[in-house]
Amino acid sequence: MTEALGTLGFAGILILARVGACLAMLPGFGSQRIPVRIRILIALALSLAVSPMVIGQASQALSGVDEAAKAQLIATEMVVGTALGLMARLYMFGLQFSATLITNVIGLAATPGAPIDDSELAPPLVNLVMITATTVIFAANLHHVMLRALFDSYTAIAIGSPLDPGWYLDQLLAKLSLTWSMGLRLAAPRIDIC
Numbered sequence: 217m218t219e220a221l222g223t224l225g226f227a228g229i230l231i232l233a234r235v236g237a238c239l240a241m242l243p244g245f246g247s248q249r250i251p252v253r254i255r256i257l258i259a260l261a262l263s264l265a266v267s268p269m270v271i272g273q274a275s276q277a278l279s280g281v282d283e284a285a286k287a288q289l290i291a292t293e294m295v296v297g298t299a300l301g302l303m304a305r306l307y308m309f310g311l312q313f314s315a316t317l318i319t320n321v322i323g324l325a326a327t328p329g330a331p332i333d334d335s336e337l338a339p340p341l342v343n344l345v346m347i348t349a350t351t352v353i354f355a356a357n358l359h360h361v362m363l364r365a366l367f368d369s370y371t372a373i374a375i376g377s378p379l380d381p382g383w384y385l386d387q388l389l390a391k392l393s394l395t396w397s398m399g400l401r402l403a404a405p406r407i408d409i410c
Contacts, residue, residue: 227274232263234297241301277376310395314402315345
């Protein structure tokens, strides 16, 4: 009885590791403007929401593993969650790059403003673009798409599956290339080439 409860508890920790790491990177959810307690409560609520679907998968991954393998499972789940959240965050980085480029071109880069989503100072136009994009994500219910992708990740990448760093790097580089070109295309009308 105690061993079964311990396995269920550790399975919950595995689920929380992926969900929490992903939420820490997602735009809007991972903002420093949201208090840490609220972010922890959101991560716990989403972990509880996804746990009925994947608790069997997590328990199966924990069957017959020692303490070192459990630590490796937690690290693997955190890497998977971070990679998923970072793929969504890269689109915001592309938008921030575009807004910064436009701000530099029109000559407003010298006026730093209060940071909205980052800890670094940014010009007011960049802050306006970033807060507008974050607001649009939540107003258009696009945050549900990000959360659905997080839930679907348990079918694509099962708990306990071996970590393939090359695949994650390929995915991140593909998203980085896409967001870089998106940022350049958004800023292109404002760039005058002499």
